Amino acid sequence: MFATLLHDKILEKNSRLCVGLDPRIEWIPTSLTDTARQEFGDTFDAAGAAIFLFNKQVIDRVAPLVPAVKPQIAFYEQYGIPGLIAFQKTVAYAKEQGLVVIIDAKRGDIDSTAAAYANTFGGSTQLFGSEQTAFPGIDCVTVNPFLGKDSLDPFVEMSHNYGSGLFILVKTSNPGSKDLQDSSLGERTVTQEVADWVAAYASEKLDDRGYSNIGAVVGATFPEEARMLRERMPHSIFLVPGLGSQGGGYEGLGNFFDQEGLGAVINSSRGITFSQRGEEGSDWLDIIEHNTREAVANINQAIGK
């Protein structure tokens, strides 16, 4: 199951970093975009080709160093069908290289529609006489709880049936997360309410380490809240966005993990892959490897591992 697999990879590599794959063609090295533009011109096909060329090399470099990658589907979708083909190829390639693949899609809808989303992101789709997987290689997806518990149930059912994972948004990393998530519902906040749903779902099925496939998104920008949420959701892995570009630091990261240094994975996207934006030269992969090793070490140091 997802939780076991992710923890196995974390322990195997002694690494708690997830590399976000959020391509922006204007920041991809020109050596790659030139190749794509020569073949396809100024088109979405060229964008898709450049994205996969880039992601493949990034994956090759980071696969020995991290347990997971997280493609954010918005950055592929904006390049149309060629962008989504690059997404599909990225997911499959990352999986082949032994990485856990977390899709950041933040889907959420009424029950029948949520079930269709669940088919796509961790489940499978009924065709005429067979069941097939729309984007093979997906281990896990992020989900938005705004529509209520009945909108989450189909995702939880999918998780139980397929062993795939969910990260339900509990406290997002952006400043605006205060607007609704911090709002008080009498004795508790919206974030605490959703955390209690996650804890209830999570308790339904645990692995040998005591963890569930039903996890939570908790922003790196709110380490004090993380301490409270860690207690409130003892069986859930946290996906922690917001390090670096969004302002989250290393010092509070201990609050997101359990005593054994498990129970969380820290995401960094731009800070790893685009610290040199669109610069020329052949050393861009060395820079990405350096950024990765540094972030892995800083996280481990912050939690004493």
Add this chain to the structure above:
Amino acid sequence: MFATLLHDKILEKNSRLCVGLDPRIEWIPTSLTDTARQEFGDTFDAAGAAIFLFNKQVIDRVAPLVPAVKPQIAFYEQYGIPGLIAFQKTVAYAKEQGLVVIIDAKRGDIDSTAAAYANTFGGSTQLFGSEQTAFPGIDCVTVNPFLGKDSLDPFVEMSHNYGSGLFILVKTSNPGSKDLQDSSLGERTVTQEVADWVAAYASEKLDDRGYSNIGAVVGATFPEEARMLRERMPHSIFLVPGLGSQGGGYEGLGNFFDQEGLGAVINSSRGITFSQRGEEGSDWLDIIEHNTREAVANINQAIGK
């Protein structure tokens, strides 16, 4: 701009029905799926081909009768790249037939990611030397406010720049909408709070009828709340899901409209396109036309138009 276009179409056709295009291959007439399966076998390609064959004929039949269609992207995405190609072709074809195209995607994310989603659903994408549209023909998209105001700003900016529309989730049609949306934040509910954001965004830019491109999703299943929300968001068009299959009736629909019978569009998906699920025979289009005419008339009767 979007609001003007939608109202023009409503008045031209004296019709306030939006036909939801939520394909399920198991309910598409076998005459169409057989054609697709003969060419492509039991594959996603066959599913995509059957979906577009179906949608094209539905669009031809309903285009004279309704102002808008609403593809729900989950039902395309689950059929992988071929499903998304069918989505792309459906959007373009509906637009060519003079329909307003509302995409139900319920996207929402932190600012930079929200901007990428906005590029896809109503904006355009910067390529190497040009700006291009990932899915041409999209007029409007549904958006989820859970991440807060800063997650909505990029969509509102896109709307201002491109004249496209937004429907922000205010009160969804499902029973679970009570869980968070009805929660009390002291003096008002989450729904009322989000309604006030929508009203503030909407007041920034109005058309000659006094309507904005920033609309709201308000479920047909909650007509009493609609009365309060209609007053709270006087400049916003309501997208109203939940008629029929989800339990919403015609009797309360007057609460969603303004005095002139504008300001709302009522969606029906399964009730229009799949009342005969997968039945054989050549009369399925007649049934869809009958369902459409009946729903249009019932809505007009309910609001005295």
